[in-house]
Amino acid sequence: MIRIENVTKTYGTDVVALRDASFDVPKGEFVFLVGPSGSGKSTLLRLLNRQDRPERGAVWVAGRNIIDMPSGRVPQLRRNIGNIFQDYKLLLNKTVAENVAFAQEVIGKPKHVIRQQVPAVLDLVGLAGKEDRFPHQLSGGEQQRVSVARAFVNRPLIMLADEPTGNLDPATGEGIMRLLDRINKTGTTVLMATHDQRIVNTMRKRVIQLDRGVIVRDQARGVYE
């Protein structure tokens, strides 16, 4: 599903965010990206949905090398990828349901599909009954659930999560992890960057560790260390 080949990404002349990184993620796998701050985790995730391009190497997503993909095809690529962020990135002037529906409206999904799928996905993430609330009327955990719902509503092949539990207390973070685990069990490939040792150690999924842009460990059923 995802294959990174000898990828090097630099910012400016001296910051090397990724150095000769290679790995392979089959469909349906769950992968943690760990490593100290500034080691290149977010950079790696940004390469996967073409928010950035590496100087060297190849990035394969769903069978296509997306580095030289014409920019006209990028929207199609991104419709297959869900994104979750530490700061949720919800639209504050829209309700819960509108935030989720937005992800379908802007890619031209018909109204009747939206009317049917939005409640279903809100139910899945445990937000049934809170459709008409605004983000500021929700707890942090609930807001992150909205963003998971938004990322998942179009049934992406891949889910990219950049420290989704970074702003949450442990119990709430665990709730989000159970949700991501369920999404993963539907066949969605999940890549998650995190600093959360407890989560990594309890979930026992594959762990890829970065240090100053270099992959220093790639371990099945790994721990944080």
Next chain:
Amino acid sequence: MISRLAYTFRETWASFRRNMTLTVAAIITSAVSLLIFGLTLLMQRGFDNLLVKWEGGVEMIVFVGSNANDEQRAEITNALDAQKPNLIESYRYCDVECSLDEADRVLAGDPGVLELLTAENVPTQFKVVPTDATDVDTLRLLRESLREAPGVQNIALAVEELDTIAKLKGFVGLYTLILSIVLLIAAVLLIWNTIRTAMFARRREIEVMKLVGATDWFIRVPFMLEGLIHGLLGSLGACAGLWLVNNRWTAGVQDFPDNSGFEAMVVPGSFTGVVMLGLLGIGMLAGAIGSGIAASRFLDV
């Protein structure tokens, strides 16, 4: 498709209200610039009406009375031929039909007089191109010698009629054109800035849209529509202003002294209509393209 249209209009309207001040400034500027541009065109046309009978280097016109016979016309022809090539380079006879056509244009602002002109009473004209247009004294002598010829009603010299007009046309035309272009640039810059502000206000939404896979066109179109509406409203304002000014002018000219010559500067309604359509086109195009470029440029926010 319907939901997409609804989305586009909703976003355009919301953005419109968010940036009221900038929007109004952009619309007013484009209205003023287009108005001045339109007025320039109308004035040029008015001046052209004054100048039309002098086109092609003609410096002297011999008006022949409608009651003159062929013999008398032949005599005038002979008199003109006698001065070739020393004083006269060439001349052209403008017959009844040609003279009526010209009157249609020159007298557009004076329908009363125009109506009185018929094929029976319109004077015909010999249009004379002199060998040396700058030698005014010789031209005056030539006029004296022709004046007494039978059938000649009147002889007009360009130097006496339109020296000031021609100068005025060049001066007014150039400066109003420059002014309108400068203002049009200002209008486009204002629209550009309005769109940039609108996009900045919605940068979070744009970021989310891009992440979930909205196409650039989908994101861009509401902003282009917004710019197009700015341009449209501006040009509608300009058209209203133009119509008003032209109406006042047409009405006002009737009160000028009969021989002021200004009645020739009235522009027919059909021409004004064409200019208005042009202004609408320029306004909408400039608005849409300006904002489209701005939107593309700031799509990476």
